[in-house]
Amino acid sequence: MTKIAESKVIVGLEVGSSKIVTVVGEVLPDAVVNVLGTGVCPSRGIERGSVVDLEAVTSSIKKAIEQAESIANYEIQGVALAITGKHIKTINESGCVPLETGEVTSEYIDRAIRTASSIKLDEGSEILHVIPQEYKVDHLEKTKKPLGLQGVRLQAQVHMITCHQDWLRNLRKAVENNKLKIDQVVFSGMASSYSVLTEDEMELGVCLIDIGGGTMDILVYADGALRYSQVLPFAGNEITKHLSEIFITSPRDAETIKVKFASAVYPPLTFADKKIEIAGLGGRLPQNITKQKLAQVTSVCYTELLSIVKEELITLQNELKQKGIKSDLTAGIVLTGGGSQAEDIVQCAMDIFGIPARVGYPQNITGLTDYVNKPQYATALGLLQYCYLNSEDSHITPPPLQNNGFVSGAKKVVDWIKKTF
Known part of the structure; x- marks a missing residue:
């Protein structure tokens, strides 16, 4: 049973390809996260979410x-x-269940969801989340609140997220080797959505793109429900590697140049003539280039990354239209994660998708906000909010906590849980 907890301290841990992020926060009864402490360490031994060196x-x-x-x-x-x-x-x-009593009750809703999630999975896979989308009673219109409706049959439509046991097993071991208990395991894209998306955006239609070092998490909300989620196995590290090869410099120096000077559009919108010194590799002399020359390379990289997402969205929107589901992304694109801090990336996204875009910063936080009010903390902070709203004994996941009006948002989630489950 999903529940709302009292104020308590929760710890979020994100083991990324480029960095490890830990956030300690007290989640208050109004669901605001009071950040008490953070820890960030360069990541070693993990590539694209996979453990390749357990000791590291x-x-x-x-x-x-x-x-x-x-x-x-x-x-x-x-x-x-x-x-x-x-x-x-x-x-x-x-999943469908007969309404033997002729009326939808919470028990029938639970049974319909479990029926929908009882399909055979790929070998080695296990379910992380089962997220209700909507329900249908007989020939009535689809609804998100079927409780009490009269009919003969209830159908539940759900979005399931699974992971492979081998990947999870090794990640668990790395955590448990530090004598830590794992309270919950959460898809990182789901966690980020709890931190940066609003209720209005999810209702109107929005695409969240979380750009990490080794992967990009993509989630699409349409018509008030999560319709699509995917992980692409390339992201910011691909750009770093490309810069290292083009300018013959070390990956570390290439990463520094990318973070400080890279623009996602060409020519860059500001300081195009700024001089940049790139350290040489193996005793070679340093190079001096302009920010505009750097943007010739980096803008192509960011355009390619986002164009892949655009292709996925076109396919998804066609599928949703065929099912009669509203597919417009009226609220546009929300970019988060460390890669979203590239200069001019919002302009790049608007050029590619042709819809509004913004960078998603963690919302409704207090405490050490100077440290964590950055897109790269979206996942870790979202983990705290996710755990606050979800019990550890259920895969069933309610919609993210709405953060346009946090107290009222928390109440809406409580009401939704009581009426639905």
Whole structure:
């Protein structure tokens, strides 16, 4: 049973391809996150969400945890763990149950959802989340609130997110090697949506693109429900690697140049003539280029990344139209994650998608906001909000906490849970 907890301390842990992020926060009864401590450590031993060096990942997690414990003055014993990677798979399914009493009750809703999620999965896969989309009673119109309706049959439409056990098993081991208990495992894109999206955006239609180091998480909300989620196994690290090869410099220097000077459009919108020195590799002399020359390379990279997403959206929108589901993304594109901080990326997104775009910053946080009010903390902070709203004994996931009016948003979720489950 999904429930709302009292104020309590929760720890979010994101094990990314480029960095490990730990956030300790007290989630207040009004669902605002009071950040008590953070820990960030460069990631070692993980690529595109997959553990490739267990000892290195274990050590990196330990450093991030110890840093957060020191700042928060709090001993961390359990964490909510984010997971991503190309092994993440999603399915839209439906399940029907007969209404033996002639009326929809919470028991019938639960049975319909479980029927929808009882399909055979790929070998080695397990369910992370089952997210209700809508319900249909006989020939009535689709509804998100079927409780009490009269009829003969109830159909539930759900969005399921699965992961592969091998990826999860090794990630768990790296965490548990630090003597930490894993309270919940959450798809990282889902966690980010809890942190940066609003109720209005989800209702109007929005695409969330979380650009990390090794992966991009994509979620699409249309007609008030999650319709699509996917992980693309390439992101910011591909751009770093390309810069390293083009300018013959170390990956570390290429990453620094990307973070400080890269523009997602050409020519860059500001300071195009700014001089940039790129350190040489293996004793070679440094190069001096302009920001405009750098943008010739980086703008192509960001355009290619977002164009892949656009192709996915076109396919999805055609599928939704065929099913009679509203597919417009009126609220546009929300970019988050470390890669969303590239200069001019909003302009790049608007040029490619032809709809509004914005960068998604974590919302409704207090405490150490100077440290965490950045897109790269969206997943870790979203983990705290997710755990606050979801019990550990159920895969069934309600809609994200609405953050346009946080207190009223929390009440809406409580009401939704009571009426639906």
